Amino acid sequence: MIILRTSPTSPYGRKARIAAAVLGLEDQIKVDWADTRASEGSLYEQNPLAKVPTLLLENGESVYDSRVALELLDALAGGGKIIPTGEARISALTKQAMADGITDAAIQAQIETRNHPEEHWNTVWIERQQGKVNRTLKAFNDQPLPTPAQTNGIPDCAQIALACSLGYLDLRANGDWRRENPELICWHDAFVEQVPAYNETLAPEMLEGS
Ligand SMILES: N[C@@H](CCC(=O)N[C@@H](CS)C(=O)NCC(=O)O)C(=O)O
Structure with a gap:
């Protein structure tokens, strides 16, 4: 049995849960479940970065980060299912990196606003991160990814990563992405309908709010 260390709200961990x-x-x-706010504990022994997701294999090896976890899960399932092979591979991995980058930048902005009173916010830093989020959302809005139904019913790594990024923005950034990205809303809604694991992995806060 493989153990997946993650937290209920982690967008990166959610990628691995949806992939599985x-x-x-x-x-x-x-x-x-792992507590990423703890300053010691088993996660530190399993991954020196103390980040989730971390997969613990039966042979004692730890595997991270989420992109490598998706590669491993895809290989376990026979390969070529969520990580395309051939020419499509690099494009899918790049789009996965773009989607993860939305989450990365949104988290950076969150850390600044969460850890400091508003008068001490580094607004240049926040705007820089928000710019990354907005430009990348616009790129996905202008050139939407295929829906899972258009890719044999199974979402690929880019689709999974983008859905998790949008879910994170709904959870932590008031869903503001919805204001200027109508095509992305359609894409998101199709993903939610076509991939039951999306709703099955909603953060507890979102379930309470529904
Ligand atoms: N690039 C990594 C990012 C993982 C990551 O930052 N996870 C967060 C949770 S959402 C974490 O573990 N944070 C704890 C920390 O940085 O100490 C991935 O794709 O897995």
């Missing part, structure tokens, strides 16, 4: 579900690997993976 769409690949039919849930029986082979046990989720073990």
Whole structure:
């Protein structure tokens, strides 16, 4: 059995949880919640970066980060399912990096606003991060990814990463992305409808709010 260390709200961990579900690997993976705010504990021994997701393999090896976890899960399921092979591979991985980059920048902005009183916010830094988020959202809005139904019913790594980024923006940034990205709303809604694991992995806060 593979152990997936993650947290209920982690957008990167959610990528691995959705990947396991769409690949039919849930029986082979046990989720073990990790507290990423702790300053010591097992996660530190399993991953010196103390980040989630971290996969613990039966041979004792730890695997991270989320992009490598998706590669491993895809290989376990036979390969070529959520990570395209051939020419499409690099494009899918680049789009996954773009989507993860939205989450990375949104988290950077969150850290600044969460950790300091408003009068001490570094607004230049926040605007810089927000610019990354807005430009990348616009790129996905202008050239939408295919929906999972258009890719044999299984979302690829880019689609999974983008859905998790949008879910993170809904959770932590008031869903502001919805104001200027109508095509992305359509894409998101199709993903939610076509991939039940999306709603099954909603953060507890979102469930309480619904
Ligand atoms: N690039 C990494 C990012 C992982 C990451 O930053 N995870 C966050 C949770 S959303 C974390 O573990 N934060 C704890 C920390 O940085 O100490 C991935 O794709 O897995």
